[in-house]
Amino acid sequence: MQTIYTDLLCIGAGLAGERVAVEAAMAGFRVTCLSIVPPRRSHSSAAQGGMQAALGNAVMGQGDSPDVHFADTVKGSDWGCDQEVARIFADTAPIVMREMAHWGVPWNRVVAGTHTYYKGGKPFEAEEAAEKHGLIHARAFGGTAKWRTCYTADGTGRAVLNTLDTKCLQYGVEIHDRTQAEALIHDGERCMGAIVRCLKTGELKAYIAKATLIATGGYGRIYRATTNAVICDGGGQIIALDTGLVPMGNMEAVQFHPTGTVPTDILVTEGCRGDGGTLLDVNEYRFMPDYEPEKAELASRDVVSRRMIEHIRKGFGVQSPYGEHLWLDIRHLGVKHITTKLREVYDICTNFLGVDPIHQLIPVRPTHHYSMGGVRVDKNGHAYGLKGLFSAGESACWDMHGFNRLGGNSLAETVVAGTYIGKQVAQFLQGYDLDIKSAAIRDAHDKIAERIKNIATSAKGRENCYQLRNEMQDAMMEHVGIFRNEKDLKEGVDKLQALYERSMNIGLQASSKGFTPEMSMALRIPGMLKLALCTAYGALMRTESRGAHTREDYPERNDRDWLNRTLAYWKDGETLPVLKYEEASPYYELPPGDRGYGGGKIITAELPPEKLTVPSKGKDEPAAKPAKSAKKK
Amino acid sequence: MSLQNVTLHVPPKDKLSGRLDVLMMVSGFLLALFVGMHMVFVGSVIISPKLMNALAWFFEELYLVQIGGPVILLVMVGHFILGARKMPFRQKEYVAFRAHSKMMHHTDTTLWLVQVATAIIILVMASIHIYTMLDTLPITAAKSAARIQHGNWMPFYIVLLAAAAIHIVIGLYRIGVKFAVVTRENRPKARKFMVYLLVAAAVISFLTHIRLSLLTI
Amino acid sequence: MSRRLHIEIFRYNPLDPDSVPHMQSFYVNEYDSMTLFIALNIIREEQDPSVQFDFCCRAGICGSCGMVINGRPGLACHTQTRDLPEHIVLHPLPVFKLIGDLSVDTGTWFRAVGKKIEAWVHSDDTAFDVRAEEARMENALAEQIFELDRCVECGCCIAACGTARMREDFLGAATINRVARFYIDPRDERSDDDYYDVIGNDQGVFGCMGLLGCEDVCPKKIPLQDQLGIMRRMLALNSVKGILPKGILDKMKHKGCCHEKH
Numbered sequence A: 001m002q003t004i005y006t007d008l009l010c011i012g013a014g015l016a017g018e019r020v021a022v023e024a025a026m027a028g029f030r031v032t033c034l035s036i037v038p039p040r041r042s043h044s045s046a047a048q049g050g051m052q053a054a055l056g057n058a059v060m061g062q063g064d065s066p067d068v069h070f071a072d073t074v075k076g077s078d079w080g081c082d083q084e085v086a087r088i089f090a091d092t093a094p095i096v097m098r099e100m101a102h103w104g105v106p107w108n109r110v111v112a113g114t115h116t117y118y119k120g121g122k123p124f125e126a127e128e129a130a131e132k133h134g135l136i137h138a139r140a141f142g143g144t145a146k147w148r149t150c151y152t153a154d155g156t157g158r159a160v161l162n163t164l165d166t167k168c169l170q171y172g173v174e175i176h177d178r179t180q181a182e183a184l185i186h187d188g189e190r191c192m193g194a195i196v197r198c199l200k201t202g203e204l205k206a207y208i209a210k211a212t213l214i215a216t217g218g219y220g221r222i223y224r225a226t227t228n229a230v231i232c233d234g235g236g237q238i239i240a241l242d243t244g245l246v247p248m249g250n251m252e253a254v255q256f257h258p259t260g261t262v263p264t265d266i267l268v269t270e271g272c273r274g275d276g277g278t279l280l281d282v283n284e285y286r287f288m289p290d291y292e293p294e295k296a297e298l299a300s301r302d303v304v305s306r307r308m309i310e311h312i313r314k315g316f317g318v319q320s321p322y323g324e325h326l327w328l329d330i331r332h333l334g335v336k337h338i339t340t341k342l343r344e345v346y347d348i349c350t351n352f353l354g355v356d357p358i359h360q361l362i363p364v365r366p367t368h369h370y371s372m373g374g375v376r377v378d379k380n381g382h383a384y385g386l387k388g389l390f391s392a393g394e395s396a397c398w399d400m401h402g403f404n405r406l407g408g409n410s411l412a413e414t415v416v417a418g419t420y421i422g423k424q425v426a427q428f429l430q431g432y433d434l435d436i437k438s439a440a441i442r443d444a445h446d447k448i449a450e451r452i453k454n455i456a457t458s459a460k461g462r463e464n465c466y467q468l469r470n471e472m473q474d475a476m477m478e479h480v481g482i483f484r485n486e487k488d489l490k491e492g493v494d495k496l497q498a499l500y501e502r503s504m505n506i507g508l509q510a511s512s513k514g515f516t517p518e519m520s521m522a523l524r525i526p527g528m529l530k531l532a533l534c535t536a537y538g539a540l541m542r543t544e545s546r547g548a549h550t551r552e553d554y555p556e557r558n559d560r561d562w563l564n565r566t567l568a569y570w571k572d573g574e575t576l577p578v579l580k581y582e583e584a585s586p587y588y589e590l591p592p593g594d595r596g597y598g599g600g601k602i603i604t605a606e607l608p609p610e611k612l613t614v615p616s617k618g619k620d621e622p623a624a625k626p627a628k629s630a631k632k633k
Numbered sequence B: 001m002s003l004q005n006v007t008l009h010v011p012p013k014d015k016l017s018g019r020l021d022v023l024m025m026v027s028g029f030l031l032a033l034f035v036g037m038h039m040v041f042v043g044s045v046i047i048s049p050k051l052m053n054a055l056a057w058f059f060e061e062l063y064l065v066q067i068g069g070p071v072i073l074l075v076m077v078g079h080f081i082l083g084a085r086k087m088p089f090r091q092k093e094y095v096a097f098r099a100h101s102k103m104m105h106h107t108d109t110t111l112w113l114v115q116v117a118t119a120i121i122i123l124v125m126a127s128i129h130i131y132t133m134l135d136t137l138p139i140t141a142a143k144s145a146a147r148i149q150h151g152n153w154m155p156f157y158i159v160l161l162a163a164a165a166i167h168i169v170i171g172l173y174r175i176g177v178k179f180a181v182v183t184r185e186n187r188p189k190a191r192k193f194m195v196y197l198l199v200a201a202a203v204i205s206f207l208t209h210i211r212l213s214l215l216t217i
Numbered sequence C: 001m002s003r004r005l006h007i008e009i010f011r012y013n014p015l016d017p018d019s020v021p022h023m024q025s026f027y028v029n030e031y032d033s034m035t036l037f038i039a040l041n042i043i044r045e046e047q048d049p050s051v052q053f054d055f056c057c058r059a060g061i062c063g064s065c066g067m068v069i070n071g072r073p074g075l076a077c078h079t080q081t082r083d084l085p086e087h088i089v090l091h092p093l094p095v096f097k098l099i100g101d102l103s104v105d106t107g108t109w110f111r112a113v114g115k116k117i118e119a120w121v122h123s124d125d126t127a128f129d130v131r132a133e134e135a136r137m138e139n140a141l142a143e144q145i146f147e148l149d150r151c152v153e154c155g156c157c158i159a160a161c162g163t164a165r166m167r168e169d170f171l172g173a174a175t176i177n178r179v180a181r182f183y184i185d186p187r188d189e190r191s192d193d194d195y196y197d198v199i200g201n202d203q204g205v206f207g208c209m210g211l212l213g214c215e216d217v218c219p220k221k222i223p224l225q226d227q228l229g230i231m232r233r234m235l236a237l238n239s240v241k242g243i244l245p246k247g248i249l250d251k252m253k254h255k256g257c258c259h260e261k262h
């Protein structure tokens, strides 16, 4: 077995992985990134809309500040987030956006003068200030008090990822693409790297590292209808969960995006609504203001998605061979806007739907989109349970999103967390010496090698991995969707458990030498079922409605009993996770209250006063930190 | 630069590639210009053999032909050497390109092969032609007509003209593309224009030949 | 009326000593708004799980699924079967190293050329000041830069280029476009001479023969033709600097092009 040594092993080379990698490389460490696909193909590249940061340059962003951003984020999370982390995030975001600008991201800029913008389908005029001319512009996104989302047309993810990738090249970050981490190497206390399968040859290799970062993005493929890429299979979460030591946080918190297209489930960005697009029903009637007079289409995603389903259930959905849907209308934005600022949307509509959004309505429905949950880490990005293991980006539960993340906050999280956690990783690496235990490496390797052998020879049976995947996805769609209840969830958990047991007996249908794609799927399925079970079981046990987690049988948000975070552990040999709970936030800078949209009752909690005060922050506020590191090297 | 050739000296900053590229374009363009004028010159016979004779006399008196002819030949050979850098002489390259153009069914790609083929035709035939011309100075309409009517030069000229016209038209279009004169926006127009140019060349030449064939010597 | 598609796929597994390159036929029932992504997955999941191909975003934004579709390089997920004849022939992209069947290694290729052209904004990272406002930029220029940065490195333009197929060391249109992206970016402090060192040779701009296969296949409609032209003109003029009078050079350089540094 080939063994590769490095200081930092980044599993995942999306925005989060590459941002951490750059930070460590700039600090002088050897960094190796793994990725299933070449880095620029990571799913971050698909993000269209933009990144939130309170720069306040746009006229509609006037008066914005990290405080407002922080408040929006906490409300968006339905008070499920870690407020200390949300604070770090909101304070650091503007600096990171500027740094990205310095590195080469072509952010759209403020153009001084009077412009016509749209809000709720109606045009209005606003004057961009002359003294802001040429600074980073922002657009509106859901659940925000100000226009705060920095963007490059509708290719923000692409633009930022390209830029970060150039920095990786510049600072000599090693990229090993077409590799897939299959297991973490650890001795029960410390993580020492990973066993990795090469997707060109099918060989296993050991990567030994002082620090290991999981930045593998979401795990949307446990659902059938998802906006996620086909590689978003939760590989990173799975290897962490497999250790039995590292918990997943808030796996039941799953976001559905209001505007997945029908039938392909490809996303059209929230920027459509941010820029003034509206949602229409079968009668081409704009219904959102009836439900949400204040925010209308721009309430947070969980709320809009629920309202859409509610409206469809009332019989206002549009029938189609692919099920019922609603319409997104951006026609009034005009040719120029659609073909420049929403060009990707235009391409998707014309190429995949055969719809011309300049003249026609776009068929949309809520579609699985984002995983708030993931590898639970502390505010420094250090995973619970294993020393030397970090996580950042969508794969992590750093937890600034709580039970619903705001549009534009996750893309921002990847680079902000990447910067912040990157510094922590660099600090950790400073003077850290790893004594490598070859027994641990052998153990990890042998386990995977044996699984591969069993699957290749059908030693344990000939279950078809694609069939299992399909059944899992159907079960998730049917039982763990937007609206949940005990009966559905119970059934779902039962089904998934049965599937999990069957997944122990997967065998290859077609044998092949070297690399075979079927083996990749076969290796993933048991882990994906574990993640699905964490999601379904967590949802079953959480008897309240918070953010995206909506229980029809427990419609109120219950701060008294559930102002906490689910931690799911997986013990070897079990078919269900062990759930533990921890307090949602160390303190509540913004005390739990009403979000201002979405309605719903709240069962309030009595919080002791010390929980409602922010411990004095001292001099090294997070906001000041990025400066030094950028100057390092 | 490779590690094999960097060992002996510190590489000078050299601009050779760019200059050769410019030279290639300039030589091609000059040749195109020459052939264009030459067509007009020979074509003057359409209006009247006397005009052609007068022009020929004028050029020869000034020794333009005697000097210009060999110069043109030189430019042509130079242009050929420059062009040859790009031509698929090695079998592997040729096979690769053929396979590629077959796969793509893409006009501009196929046209390049045509350009290479016509280049070789021109090189051989134009050399012969120029040699013959310079060998039989002075140029007169009568001599030209004789060659067409009795010397069986007609087929030769038809092939040469076709090759030259096609090569030049493609060549000019490509110069335009290479130096951003033909852009995404005006490319369809440019292509149309090139077809017109080709047709015009054919028409002029056709008339020239008819005139020369009918000319009583 | 739905058709039965005959999909012929190039098969070869370089890791299997018994494997020889051959074409294999599959048959799939077509349905509404079917893309090659769907068709190929049906083949893999229901007929032959060993077929190798790459998809990722399945929405035409990541560039994973470049392959030769009936002779033309293109993105498979982006291709609707209804736009194709009943008989569909699929090959892997040429030029890149074959991994197996329809899958090729574009990642290594693009990283190698990226290194060659030093594909990053050359500026002083240590000069970044956290407290300072970002440097201003015209929105129009930002849009221009992004227009070139939209390339997804699918490799179609490389595979469609006759020059790239003849000469292994040709950098290709995507790479030259990438240099153009840095060239117009005022944050990149490189001079014309620096750019000349990078692509002013027969592996770079002067190797391009204007075949325009790249322009005609690029699925993202990156303005490759124009960028190739602008870069070539810039560098060609740069090479004869000192031979022609400067006034003429400047005039020619700026003609019909809005790409000077601002």
Ligand SMILES: Cc1cc2nc3c(=O)[nH]c(=O)nc-3n(C[C@H](O)[C@H](O)[C@H](O)COP(=O)(O)OP(=O)(O)OC[C@H]3O[C@@H](n4cnc5c(N)ncnc54)[C@H](O)[C@@H]3O)c2cc1C
Residues within 6 Å of the ligand: A011, A012, A013, A014, A015, A016, A017, A034, A035, A036, A037, A039, A042, A043, A044, A045, A046, A047, A048, A049, A050, A051, A052, A157, A179, A180, A181, A182, A215, A216, A217, A218, A227, A228, A229, A231, A234, A235, A236, A267, A269, A369, A370, A392, A393, A394, A395, A407, A408, A409, A410, A411, A412, A414
């Ligand atoms: C269609 C779409 C649009 C979006 N738009 C927005 C938006 O406008 N604004 C916003 O804020 N957010 C948006 N998001 C969310 C946001 O894009 C993602 O949350 C974010 O990009 C995740 O980045 P990441 O770096 O964590 O992971 P990713 O970019 O997904 O990267 C994961 C990396 O991990 C690698 N990997 C995975 N598994 C393994 C393994 N086992 N071994 C080795 N490597 C592995 C992958 O190859 C990849 O390189 C959008 C998401 C989608 C799906």
Ligand code: HEM
Residues within 6 Å of the ligand: B024, B025, B026, B027, B028, B029, B030, B031, B032, B033, B035, B076, B079, B080, B081, B083, B084, B086, B087, B115, B116, B119, B120, B122, B123, B124, B126, B164, B167, B168, B170, B171, B172, B174, B175, B178, C208, C209
């Ligand atoms: C009177 C004769 C000729 C004229 C007018 C002529 C004209 C041209 C022109 C205008 C071009 C385009 C230049 C460029 O792309 O930079 C060209 C290209 C070319 N010419 Fe000629 N040419 C002539 C003869 C020849 C001969 C004799 C050869 C070689 C045998 C030749 C080989 C080529 C080749 C290979 C190219 C293509 C180069 C490339 O695409 O990069 N030409 N020619």
Ligand code: HEM
Residues within 6 Å of the ligand: B035, B038, B039, B042, B043, B065, B068, B069, B070, B072, B122, B126, B129, B130, B133, B134, B139, B143, B144, B145, B147, B148, B153, B157, B160, B161, B162, B164, B204, B205, B206, B208
């Ligand atoms: C200096 C060199 C040249 C001289 C003096 C010259 C002269 C002439 C003359 C006098 C004729 C009339 C026919 C004849 O007398 O046989 C002629 C015809 C022709 N020449 Fe040339 N020529 C020269 C170079 C070239 C070159 C370089 C080309 C092509 C690339 C060329 C292509 C032709 C063709 C195609 C014709 C046929 C007339 C027609 O179809 O219009 N000549 N030339």
Ligand code: SF4
Residues within 6 Å of the ligand: C063, C150, C151, C152, C153, C154, C155, C156, C157, C158, C173, C174, C177, C217, C218, C219, C220, C221, C222, C224
């Ligand atoms: S330029 Fe176009 S064809 Fe070439 S790699 Fe980029 S997106 Fe693909």
Ligand code: F3S
Residues within 6 Å of the ligand: C160, C161, C162, C163, C164, C172, C173, C207, C208, C209, C210, C211, C212, C213, C214, C215, C228
């Ligand atoms: S196809 Fe190739 S030769 Fe030039 S114009 Fe495009 S790079």
Ligand code: FES
Residues within 6 Å of the ligand: C054, C055, C056, C057, C058, C059, C060, C061, C062, C063, C064, C065, C066, C075, C076, C077, C078
């Ligand atoms: S799969 Fe991403 S472009 Fe086709």
